[in-house]
Amino acid sequence: MPAEDTVFYVLYDKFMFWSIIVAIFTFGWLFTAILRYRDGVEPDTTNIDHIEVGAFPVDRHNTTLELMFYIVPTFLVVWLTVMALGSNSAVWNFDEEAETFDITVNAYQWYFEFVYEESLTWEDTETGFDVAWSAGSMQVTSEGNTDSTVEVKMGTIKTELFFNGTDITGIPTATYSPFQHNYVKVFDAEGVLIHTWEHIPVGHKLITPSNPMIIPCDEVIIANMHSKPVDASDTRNVGVQHAFWVPEWGMKEDFVPGLESGTTLGFIPDDAGTFPIRCAEYCGMQHSIMTGEVMVVAREGMTCDLDTGVKKSSTSSASNYDGGEM
Numbered sequence: 001m002p003a004e005d006t007v008f009y010v011l012y013d014k015f016m017f018w019s020i021i022v023a024i025f026t027f028g029w030l031f032t033a034i035l036r037y038r039d040g041v042e043p044d045t046t047n048i049d050h051i052e053v054g055a056f057p058v059d060r061h062n063t064t065l066e067l068m069f070y071i072v073p074t075f076l077v078v079w080l081t082v083m084a085l086g087s088n089s090a091v092w093n094f095d096e097e098a099e100t101f102d103i104t105v106n107a108y109q110w111y112f113e114f115v116y117e118e119s120l121t122w123e124d125t126e127t128g129f130d131v132a133w134s135a136g137s138m139q140v141t142s143e144g145n146t147d148s149t150v151e152v153k154m155g156t157i158k159t160e161l162f163f164n165g166t167d168i169t170g171i172p173t174a175t176y177s178p179f180q181h182n183y184v185k186v187f188d189a190e191g192v193l194i195h196t197w198e199h200i201p202v203g204h205k206l207i208t209p210s211n212p213m214i215i216p217c218d219e220v221i222i223a224n225m226h227s228k229p230v231d232a233s234d235t236r237n238v239g240v241q242h243a244f245w246v247p248e249w250g251m252k253e254d255f256v257p258g259l260e261s262g263t264t265l266g267f268i269p270d271d272a273g274t275f276p277i278r279c280a281e282y283c284g285m286q287h288s289i290m291t292g293e294v295m296v297v298a299r300e301g302m303t304c305d306l307d308t309g310v311k312k313s314s315t316s317s318a319s320n321y322d323g324g325e326m
């Protein structure tokens with residue numbers, strides 16, 4: 001979901017285009033008038049009977065032209081307003097029927113925390129590797145027989161295994177649980193990460209800057225956002241204002257301290273990839289380092305090829321306050 005896909009990008013373009021047109025006309029007119037009617041330049045009075053300082057030359061005015069000065073800008077302003085209002089319906093009316101992926105985003109001084117309200121099992125695509133892991137057993141298969149190291153995490157236990165392209169041994173499958181954070185990471189001989197399979201359970205927390213926010217592609221992501229104090233023991237401290245900003249998507253939403261229900265950001269990421277997150281609201285000393293990444297992934301066994309029937313970003317990026325009762 002690059003910013004080019006979003007309704008805001010189109011709006012920005014159209015507003016910019018018309019601002020330039022209006023500016024050329026207005027400043028052109030201004031400079032013409034400055035040069036033509038400056039002190040010391042004799043006015044051209046060929047077609048004027050009389051010209052009086054401070055009086056409008058009534059015998060020479062052009063009704064059509066003057067009317068246009070009112071009509072054209074009025075139309076332009078009304079049109080731009082209607083067009084801008086159209087973006088509201090794009091971002092505030094989510095398809096109620098649509099399946100959503102809910103995630104809570106908390107902002108602290110000075111990091112973001114992502115709390116999973118739903119579990120997510122995802123896997124890299126097109127790497128040649130495939131990991132199949134469930135309660136019973138784990139299998140790693142590879143198209144090319146490359147020697148690799150496999151790092152397996154089950155809950156808090158990490159194990160390093162060797163994979164020769166076909167066989168992998170010693171996997172402690174007995175304690176696999178979908179309620180734990182589990183991952184399988186495959187590294188090549190040089191230690192470069194080449195394949196990841198991961199299961200994020202409900203309630204799992206990922207924290208910036210060391211962890212990205214991991215979300216599935218082609219789904220309506222609903223992020224419920226709260227500002228929180230680092231020290232929760234002081235009840236007077238309700239956190240400070242922050243803003244969640246993904247520049248590449250043209251998407252931004254505030255965290256409002258003290259707002260119980262939080263704010264909501266809804267969007268459909270359609271391209272897999274990693275995109276930077278920044279805090280876009282000055283929030284104290286280390287505001288500038290309050291950054292992170294959002295990682296768009298394909299659910300296990302799926303791809304992000306847009307043939308899932310999900311419309312491409314018609315509800316692309318959204319920002320609205322949660323609840324009409326505010």
Ligand SMILES: [Cu+2]
Pocket residue numbers: 107110241242243279280281282283287290
């Ligand atoms: Cu911040």
